[in-house]
Amino acid sequence: MPQPNVLIIDDEPLMRISIADALKDEGCQVKVAATGLEGVDLIKKEPFEIVISDLRLPGMDGLQILQTCKEVSPKTGVIVITAHGSVETAVGAIKMGAYDYITKPFSMDELLMIVNRLLKVLELEDENRSLREELEGRFSFKGLLGKNDKMREVLEKIKLVAPTDSTVLILGESGTGKELVANAIHHNSPRRDGAFIKVSCAALPESLLETELFGHERGAFTGALRQRKGRFELAHQGTLFLDEIGEISPLVQVKLLRVLQERQFERVGGDQTIEVDVRLICATQRDLKKEVQAGRFREDLFYRLSVVPVQLPPLRERKEDVLVLAEHFLGGFGLRAGKRVKAFSQRAQGLLIRYSFPGNVRELENTVERAVTLSHENKEIEPWDLCGFPSCPYLGGPPQPTCGFCSEGVPMAEKKTASADRLDVAREQFERQYIVKALERTKDNKTEAAKLLGLSRKALWEKCKRYGITKETNGAEE
Ligand SMILES: Nc1ncnc2c1ncn2[C@@H]1O[C@H](COP(=O)(O)OP(=O)(O)OP(=O)(O)O)[C@@H](O)[C@H]1O
Numbered sequence: 001m002p003q004p005n006v007l008i009i010d011d012e013p014l015m016r017i018s019i020a021d022a023l024k025d026e027g028c029q030v031k032v033a034a035t036g037l038e039g040v041d042l043i044k045k046e047p048f049e050i051v052i053s054d055l056r057l058p059g060m061d062g063l064q065i066l067q068t069c070k071e072v073s074p075k076t077g078v079i080v081i082t083a084h085g086s087v088e089t090a091v092g093a094i095k096m097g098a099y100d101y102i103t104k105p106f107s108m109d110e111l112l113m114i115v116n117r118l119l120k121v122l123e124l125e126d127e128n129r130s131l132r133e134e135l136e137g138r139f140s141f142k143g144l145l146g147k148n149d150k151m152r153e154v155l156e157k158i159k160l161v162a163p164t165d166s167t168v169l170i171l172g173e174s175g176t177g178k179e180l181v182a183n184a185i186h187h188n189s190p191r192r193d194g195a196f197i198k199v200s201c202a203a204l205p206e207s208l209l210e211t212e213l214f215g216h217e218r219g220a221f222t223g224a225l226r227q228r229k230g231r232f233e234l235a236h237q238g239t240l241f242l243d244e245i246g247e248i249s250p251l252v253q254v255k256l257l258r259v260l261q262e263r264q265f266e267r268v269g270g271d272q273t274i275e276v277d278v279r280l281i282c283a284t285q286r287d288l289k290k291e292v293q294a295g296r297f298r299e300d301l302f303y304r305l306s307v308v309p310v311q312l313p314p315l316r317e318r319k320e321d322v323l324v325l326a327e328h329f330l331g332g333f334g335l336r337a338g339k340r341v342k343a344f345s346q347r348a349q350g351l352l353i354r355y356s357f358p359g360n361v362r363e364l365e366n367t368v369e370r371a372v373t374l375s376h377e378n379k380e381i382e383p384w385d386l387c388g389f390p391s392c393p394y395l396g397g398p399p400q401p402t403c404g405f406c407s408e409g410v411p412m413a414e415k416k417t418a419s420a421d422r423l424d425v426a427r428e429q430f431e432r433q434y435i436v437k438a439l440e441r442t443k444d445n446k447t448e449a450a451k452l453l454g455l456s457r458k459a460l461w462e463k464c465k466r467y468g469i470t471k472e473t474n475g476a477e478e
């Protein structure tokens with residue numbers, strides 16, 4: 001982003017000057033305001049990429065500034081500065097949509113790190129917006145989205161190969177979209193009105209796979225009470241998609257090779273030669289070339305299958321696609337759940353982009369589905385909606401060992417374990433235990449427990465939700 005526009009709101013002159021100098025050195029254009037009112041005036045007048053505001057200010061405080069900023073200029077990223085010991089308010093600010101907070105005293109390097117991270121997110125958001133407009137055109141094909149260079153090559157290749165009868169071999173890790181590609185090819189081929197039949201080769205033992213593919217005659221084996229057509233016959237004039245082709249046994253490999261060479265075969269236990277007109281698409285997570293070298297896969301069959309190879313890159317190698325896909329899924333799930341879910345907050349976007357997604361697009365899709373389920377209507381999706389842990393490190397909890405985002409090191413989690421924030425974590429843990437105890441003492445009666453704790457029932461309910469205190473785990477009401 002060339003010369004991002006940054007506004008600093010702080011009543012301490014020294015703080016204003018030092019932040020302004022540090023940001024100017026980084027190439028930012030900086031404006032400063034000494035009061036909340038002055039700051040809000042500026043926000044209303046000109047667009048800022050980033051607003052850095054102290055939380056405690058005379059007159060209008062940081063939370064009010066944040067609220068105005070979200071209303072007037074929702075794209076602006078807000079970083080709040082808090083005094084040591086007022087982390088509760090900072091967490092509140094984050095819930096209201098601030099990107100991050102920094103606790104006084106802090107070093108300029110710490111602040112610059114947050115600013116740079118936010119700028120990266122804003123840049124990606126910007127790219128994403130322009131992309132959305134182009135999406136339906138250049139970067140998508142039958143529900144297959146991809147903006148990354150390799151994905152665009154894949155989409156071009158699919159468009160070219162779809163109208164032909166060539167055999168296609170789709171390669172890629174689990175969840176990268178192999179089946180979706182096979183579908184797109186079939187539905188854009190002249191065979192689209194014919195059948196699209198899928199066989200998962202890994203799901204069946206050798207003999208069953210053989211009869212599944214080629215069918216059998218009556219009496220071919222014990223239990224074969226009548227003749228049965230195989231998938232090749234059922235896919236006549238259509239497409240047969242053989243998933244996990246790397247798993248087939250040498251015997252099935254030989255039979256498959258023959259069909260590919262001669263377009264004919266016999267049913268198991270039969271001698272009538274059957275001719276079929278089938279287009280074959282295969283997919284595998286395995287490196288088939290290596291399988292050939294290791295002698296587990298026939299070389300002649302490999303060449304027959306990979307007339308047109310399509311290699312799908314893993315999601316971690318196409319970060320540009322993460323937000324595009326996430327928004328696409330958000331729209332779909334929101335619609336299905338009948339929920340008006342707004343968008344991903346800046347922090348949630350940052351988290352999505354940083355995460356490696358070992359389960360690829362499928363994992364991203366599931367993550368978004370969970371987030372839609374857990375998020376509130378008309379609210380942005382936040383990191384804790386993505387991971388599904390109510391005591392997520394972003395809300396002051398400890399890193400969750402079973403959470404992928406946490407195990408890859410959520411920046412907040414790192415921050416929370418840094419010495420400045422340890423007291424805060426300890427306090428929250430203590431508060432959680434204290435609430436659990438109160439609920440135990442009142443035999444899960446929330447009204448009684450709230451009285452005991454000196455809280456309103458609503459405040460107690462919110463705390464239970466935040467700390468993940470559920471009836472099953474801790475004896476509290478849901
Ligand atoms: N480029 C993409 N655009 C939109 N959705 C995608 C894309 N790639 C994958 N998906 C979605 O991700 C999910 C997983 O894709 P798919 O089942 O095709 O993966 P796969 O490679 O066949 O996985 P596996 O090897 O585990 O069978 C599907 O719901 C699919 O619709």
Ligand SMILES: [Mg+2]
Pocket residue numbers: 178179243
């Ligand atoms: Mg699949």
